[in-house]
Amino acid sequence: MNVNAEVTPEAQHYLRNVLAQRGEPGMAARVFVEHGGTPQAETCLAFCPPGEERASDTRAEFDELTLYFDALSLPYLQDMKIDVDRHGSGQMLAIKAPNAKKPAKPPTTFELPVAGVGLHVPHGNPVTLPAGAVVNITQALGGSFTVNYQGNLYRLAPEVARTLGLHSDVPVFAEPEDGLISEDQCRDALRQVYDPEIPVNVLSLGLIYGLEIDQDTRSVRVEMTLTSPTCGMGDVIADDVKANLLQVPFVTDCRVDVVFDPPWSYDNLDEEAQLELGLI
Structure with missing residues (x-):
């Protein structure tokens, strides 16, 4: 999935200066969403030194600025805009992601960017699905996925799915005010x-x-x-x-x-x- 994102010229200039201050050649930035698809969603931008990007990330070039977009967060980053807000003589980065809190649906067909271990359904034995494998997603619920690969079903645990850039919505619980387990x-x-x-x-x-x-x-x-x-x-x-x-x-x-x-x-x-x- 590609990302439809706008980075204004002012934001590009601002980010280039911030990254240059780190003093490390090739320094980039990584964009991701925490708790995507929930009311607690938060869009974040972090330093990304060379080699620390993930294989499943989407790379985008903006003039001389490199941004990596977290594959897990892509559905929530569509139509995002990075700009600069000015307050008096100062300025700060402003990230607007209108889809960050909207539940997202996963694709039905997916090519694995890296190898991942799935559990063969219904036997439960682990099988490594190779990088580049094209799978059909038959179920995406509760954070895990069931995929069909070459006629067999495999269950991808949430932590495996995340490394592959797949996301299934899960609830985020607010703490009860009475301090008790609900x-x-x-x-x-x-x-x-x-x-x-x-x-x-x-x-x-x-x-x-x-x-x-x-x-x-x-x-x-x-x-x-x-x-x-x-x-x-x-x-x-x-x-x-x-x-x-x-x-x-x-x-x-x-x-x-x-x-x-x-x-x-x-x-x-x-x-x-x-x-x-x-x-x-």
């Missing part, structure tokens, strides 16, 4: 954990049997099951549950117990899952 936020975190094969979250699938919150120890315990005891992605799903709950404010510890009594059945599905799976 059960609603815990359930929202669980709603961002998906089965790699079907676009249904673990709550709607009926995989969560119990959620216990201990405010004194700042811990959460989850009892959950899997659709099958032989599910090769079970450890991955359980790890996602734990990782997401640890993102909830004030949660410092999380325990996930996987059980198979009672066994999962289609009766566990809520109405949303039944609709998604075409059962009603």
Whole structure:
């Protein structure tokens, strides 16, 4: 994906001077968005010494100014403008990114800029997808991706997806004013954990049997099951549950117990899952 960005002549001059003051030949700047697609989104610009750019970055030249745009942030940087604001005798850089807080949709087809490890679905064994591989994105939910490569499905963990320049929106939680772990936020975190094969979250699938919150120890315990005891992605799903709950404010510890009594059945599905799976 290319970036549609404007850097005014005044901003180019300003940035060239700032970069030159670092005294390092080839110094560039890198533009990225933190918490893109959320109300907390923040557009940032940082020094980028030679060799510290990422393989997935998009490079853009503005006269004698080099900028690198973070691939993860590209959907949020479209139509951005970098200018200079003047305040009295002083001036400062002004970055306007009108799409930074808007949720973005990933592409359906993607060429991997670098090699990445995916987990073969449904067996769960790791496979290295080569740089240059063209994959079809079949699912982009909860920060992870499921891609089809040469007829096989692979699950890309959020940290792997980020290195490849892929992004799937995940919630950013605000701290409750009462200083307590919010059960609603815990359930929202669980709603961002998906089965790699079907676009249904673990709550709607009926995989969560119990959620216990201990405010004194700042811990959460989850009892959950899997659709099958032989599910090769079970450890991955359980790890996602734990990782997401640890993102909830004030949660410092999380325990996930996987059980198979009672066994999962289609009766566990809520109405949303039944609709998604075409059962009603």
